[in-house]
Amino acid sequence: MLNRDGEKLVDPQSGEFYPVVHGIPRFCDADNYSESFGFQWNLFNKTQLDVYSGTDHSEQRFYSETGWDPSDLSHYSVLEVGSGAGRFSEVFLRTTTGVLHSIDYSSAVDANHTNNAVYRDRLQLAQASIYEIPYLDNSFDRVFCLGVLQHTPSFEDSVTALIAKTKVGGEIVVDFYPINGWYTKFHSKYFLRPFSKRLPKPFLLRLIRLNISWMLLLFDTLCFLRVGFLTRFIPITDLRGFPKGLNSYQRREWAVMDTFDGLSPEFDNPQRVKDVARMFNRGGCEVTFAGLATYPAGCSTVVRAIKRSS
Ligand SMILES: C[S@@+](CC[C@H](N)C(=O)[O-])C[C@H]1O[C@@H](n2cnc3c(N)ncnc32)[C@H](O)[C@@H]1O
Structure with a gap:
C-alpha cells in the first residue's frame, strides 16, 4: 500500500517514492520510447473522442x-492499459x-486526465509501463488493451504482463495490427518508418501536414477507380476505416493524426492471430475468441481470453 505524501506516493516498505504531477502518479521516467505518443495525444487530444467527433465510433x-x-462492467474491477488520450476510458466511464x-507509458495521461475530468472520482490514472503495472498480481476482473501491443518492444512479454494482473476467471481483451500475409509489410509505411521514426516529431508532423492534401486526393481517386490495393504505395493511413459522418475538416485531422501515428512510433510489430492466441495459451489462458470484431466503420483483429490458472 502506497501512502500519499504531498506531491509524491511513498512505499513505506522500501522508502521508494513516485512523483505525483498534475494529480497523476508517475511510475516511470518521463523520457521513454513512447514520447511520440505523448506529443501526439496532447496535440490531438480531442480528435477521436466520441463526445467531440459527434460519432459513436469508439463506443x-x-x-x-x-x-x-x-x-x-459497473461491478467489476477493470484495468485499461495504454489509454492514450482516453477515447476508450471515456466510453467506459460514460456507459x-x-x-x-x-495506465499509459507516455504523457498522454495528461490528455486523458483533462478529457475525462468530469469522471475524476471514477478514473484512477497513472503513468506507468505495461511491464511495471503499479497494481498487485491477480487484481482485475477485466483487462483491456486496445491499439497498444504492436507498439511495445516485446509483444509476448506484454501479453504475459496483462495476464499477471488479471484474476483467475477474469477476462483480457486485446487488439493489434494483424499480419495477413507476405504483403503486410510491403507497405510504404514500413519502408519509411526506419527514417520517419527518427525525425524530430514536430518536423514529421509538419511534413505530413504539407503533403496531406494530395495524399487524400490520390487515396480517394484510387478507391473510386476500384484499385484500392494501390493505396499501400501512398504513405497515408487507411482512410477506409474512418467513421462515417466526419466533416471534411475532421477527416483531414484524423488523417494527419493517424498518419503520424503510423510513421512516428518506435515499435510497430504486427502479429498473426494464431501466434497471439498461443501466447495467451502459454500464459495459462483459455482463448474464447480470436479473429475479426466488426463494427459499422470497420473491423479490428482481437483476441479475448480467460485466465484459468495463476
Ligand atoms: C496507438 S496509441 C492507442 C491509445 C488508445 N488505446 C487508443 O486506441 O486511442 C498506443 C498507446 O500505447 C501506449 N504505450 C506504448 N507502450 C506502452 C507501454 N510499455 N506501457 C503502457 N503504455 C504503452 C502509448 O503511450 C500510446 O498512448
Whole structure:
C-alpha cells in the first residue's frame, strides 16, 4: 500500500517514492520510447473522442471488440492499459457506473486526465509501463488493451504482463495490427518508418501536414477507380476505416493524426492471430475468441481470453 505524501506516493516498505504531477502518479521516467505518443495525444487530444467527433465510433469499437455488457462492467474491477488520450476510458466511464484503473507509458495521461475530468472520482490514472503495472498480481476482473501491443518492444512479454494482473476467471481483451500475409509489410509505411521514426516529431508532423492534401486526393481517386490495393504505395493511413459522418475538416485531422501515428512510433510489430492466441495459451489462458470484431466503420483483429490458472 502506497501512502500519499504531498506531491509524491511513498512505499513505506522500501522508502521508494513516485512523483505525483498534475494529480497523476508517475511510475516511470518521463523520457521513454513512447514520447511520440505523448506529443501526439496532447496535440490531438480531442480528435477521436466520441463526445467531440459527434460519432459513436469508439463506443461501437469498444463493445464490439470486448463483447462486454456495460451493466456487468459497473461491478467489476477493470484495468485499461495504454489509454492514450482516453477515447476508450471515456466510453467506459460514460456507459457504466464503474471505476476504471488506467495506465499509459507516455504523457498522454495528461490528455486523458483533462478529457475525462468530469469522471475524476471514477478514473484512477497513472503513468506507468505495461511491464511495471503499479497494481498487485491477480487484481482485475477485466483487462483491456486496445491499439497498444504492436507498439511495445516485446509483444509476448506484454501479453504475459496483462495476464499477471488479471484474476483467475477474469477476462483480457486485446487488439493489434494483424499480419495477413507476405504483403503486410510491403507497405510504404514500413519502408519509411526506419527514417520517419527518427525525425524530430514536430518536423514529421509538419511534413505530413504539407503533403496531406494530395495524399487524400490520390487515396480517394484510387478507391473510386476500384484499385484500392494501390493505396499501400501512398504513405497515408487507411482512410477506409474512418467513421462515417466526419466533416471534411475532421477527416483531414484524423488523417494527419493517424498518419503520424503510423510513421512516428518506435515499435510497430504486427502479429498473426494464431501466434497471439498461443501466447495467451502459454500464459495459462483459455482463448474464447480470436479473429475479426466488426463494427459499422470497420473491423479490428482481437483476441479475448480467460485466465484459468495463476
Ligand atoms: C496507438 S496509441 C492507442 C491509445 C488508445 N488505446 C487508443 O486506441 O486511442 C498506443 C498507446 O500505447 C501506449 N504505450 C506504448 N507502450 C506502452 C507501454 N510499455 N506501457 C503502457 N503504455 C504503452 C502509448 O503511450 C500510446 O498512448
